[in-house]
Amino acid sequence: xxxxxxxxxYIPIYRIKTEEIARIWGxxxxxxxxxxxxxxxxxxxxxxxxxxIAVEAAREAVYRAKIDxxxxxxxxxxxxxxxxxxxxxxxxxxxxxxxxxxxxxxDLEFACKxxxxxxxxxxxxxxxxxxxxxxxxxxxxxxxxxxxxLEYSASAGxxxxxxxxxxxxxxxxxxxxxxxxxxxxxxxxxKPYPKHGGRFTGQPAxxxxxxxxAEKIMEELDxxxxxxxxxxxxxxxxxxxxxxxxxxxxSKEQISPGLVxxxxxxxxxxxxxxxxxxxxxxxKTDELILLVSFGSGAGSDAFVLRVTDEIENFERKPGVWEKxxxxxxxxxxxxxxxxxxxxxxx
Amino acid sequence: MLPRFWRKIKYRYNLIGTKxxxxxxxxYPPRNLCPKCRRKSKIVEVKFSGKGEVLSYSVIHxxxxxxxxxxxxxxxxxxxxxxxxxxxxxxxxxxxVKKGMKVKAVFRKCGEEGSAGxxxxxxxxxxxxx
Numbered sequence: 001x002x003x004x005x006x007x008x009x010y011i012p013i014y015r016i017k018t019e020e021i022a023r024i025w026g027x028x029x030x031x032x033x034x035x036x037x038x039x040x041x042x043x044x045x046x047x048x049x050x051x052x053i054a055v056e057a058a059r060e061a062v063y064r065a066k067i068d069x070x071x072x073x074x075x076x077x078x079x080x081x082x083x084x085x086x087x088x089x090x091x092x093x094x095x096x097x098x099x100x101x102x103x104x105x106x107d108l109e110f111a112c113k114x115x116x117x118x119x120x121x122x123x124x125x126x127x128x129x130x131x132x133x134x135x136x137x138x139x140x141x142x143x144x145x146x147x148x149x150l151e152y153s154a155s156a157g158x159x160x161x162x163x164x165x166x167x168x169x170x171x172x173x174x175x176x177x178x179x180x181x182x183x184x185x186x187x188x189x190x191k192p193y194p195k196h197g198g199r200f201t202g203q204p205a206x207x208x209x210x211x212x213x214a215e216k217i218m219e220e221l222d223x224x225x226x227x228x229x230x231x232x233x234x235x236x237x238x239x240x241x242x243x244x245x246x247x248x249x250x251s252k253e254q255i256s257p258g259l260v261x262x263x264x265x266x267x268x269x270x271x272x273x274x275x276x277x278x279x280x281x282x283x284k285t286d287e288l289i290l291l292v293s294f295g296s297g298a299g300s301d302a303f304v305l306r307v308t309d310e311i312e313n314f315e316r317k318p319g320v321w322e323k324x325x326x327x328x329x330x331x332x333x334x335x336x337x338x339x340x341x342x343x344x345x346x
Numbered sequence: 347m348l349p350r351f352w353r354k355i356k357y358r359y360n361l362i363g364t365k366x367x368x369x370x371x372x373x374y375p376p377r378n379l380c381p382k383c384r385r386k387s388k389i390v391e392v393k394f395s396g397k398g399e400v401l402s403y404s405v406i407h408x409x410x411x412x413x414x415x416x417x418x419x420x421x422x423x424x425x426x427x428x429x430x431x432x433x434x435x436x437x438x439x440x441x442x443v444k445k446g447m448k449v450k451a452v453f454r455k456c457g458e459e460g461s462a463g464x465x466x467x468x469x470x471x472x473x474x475x476x
Contacts, residue, residue, distance in 0.1 A: 092467060326476065
């Protein structure tokens with residue numbers, strides 16, 4: 001059996017409310033908050049970046065797994081905000097986890113789905129007996145241009161998953177990807193902020209890819225939405241995952257445990273993986289979970305997971321929702337300082 | 347010779363110090379020789395738990411250039427549960443810090459050589475309940 005052996009999450013402590021961002025740009029905060037389904041978002045501290053978030057999430061996962069870190073044979077870090085354009089984040093994580101030097105490693109980028117792509121790589125490497133344990137991380141300190149719609153949701157956070165064969169808490173029954181060349185959102189080399197196709201890209205990008213991947217995996221396994229206890233969809237805002245769940249035939253109850261975006265924003269590569277972690281926090285033996293990520297550009301990775309009885313003795317505290325509740329709110333002035341948006345003198 | 351930060355990565359990413367097995371004293375940063383036991387030293391490498399408490403602290407208001415954006419920030423003397431006392435940055439609001447406060451180690455950025463240079467990572471501390 002190959003699957004998730006452990007998981008860990010990290011959400012930076014600072015938060016900013018949607019109303020506070022709207023106040024600066026002369027928008028109606030309440031309307032935007034309701035329209036996006038995002039009340040607030042997380043912000044990294046000045047000394048936090050994708051590498052520190054990845055390390056903290058991965059350390060929690062290793063601690064909970066109670067495995068020897070030298071048995072980790074692969075590390076993949078998915079992000080669109082790696083601290084370096086050239087120099088891997090994965091090696092920083094490997095050193096911080098003390099995995100030794102004989103391990104496979106690479107950084108991945110596929111907008112918001114690079115973390116689940118890492119899980120697929122680790123899954124195949126474990127399944128083919130190339131590695132004992134693999135760590136797949138989705139972490140981001142995502143950027144939204146000041147005044148752009150993305151500024152209300154682009155946030156920071158990450159999740160790490162250890163994939164292996166021993167002590168599996170959730171078996172990966174199958175994974176399917178749906179991929180196409182869709183330029184809905186991008187960031188060119190050297191540019192600080194991403195650009196996007198605007199409000200009409202939802203249907204050909206997010207909805208098409210998620211429904212296609214979800215329907216394919218359910219068809220191949222002969223499953224229907226009512227067979228699942230929970231479903232987690234990528235969360236670019238609070239509205240899209242709710243709408244896609246409805247389109248596919250999933251109920252609000254199935255997605256609500258993992259719907260974290262209204263309180264922390266879109267953590268990009270961390271988004272669906274933090275949602276999955278919040279769901280695993282309450283999952284019980286034999287429960288079935290559907291996970292479908294989405295990354296602009298575009299693609300969706302779907303996973304069907306069955307929770308095993310190993311989860312009953314697995315340490316799940318502090319849970320994702322406990323971490324979400326610990327936020328400290330800052331104003332827009334502090335936010336632009338923390339995100340280094342202020343142009344400093346020489 | 348390699349830059350110091352490169353050489354010390356192992357000890358800065360994790361709290362890896364040493365212990366003298368002759369007198370059971372722990373050291374951080376690591377020592378090659380136990381100053382108490384001298385030639386009888388039996389030095390082995392150990393990893394500290396990262397848990398400790400604040401012995402004393404300073405709130406820095408006049409910061410060096412590369413730390414100005416973080417002021418006021420706290421530099422604390424932290425007594426690790428294994429015994430050694432280390433100086434480190436404590437990341438929390440300066441109104442929250444007090445002596446005896448329980449803290450834990452975290453992985454943070456501690457500097458960079460400008461916007462195009464190498465980024466340094468190290469161990470800092472935060473309140474234990476975070």
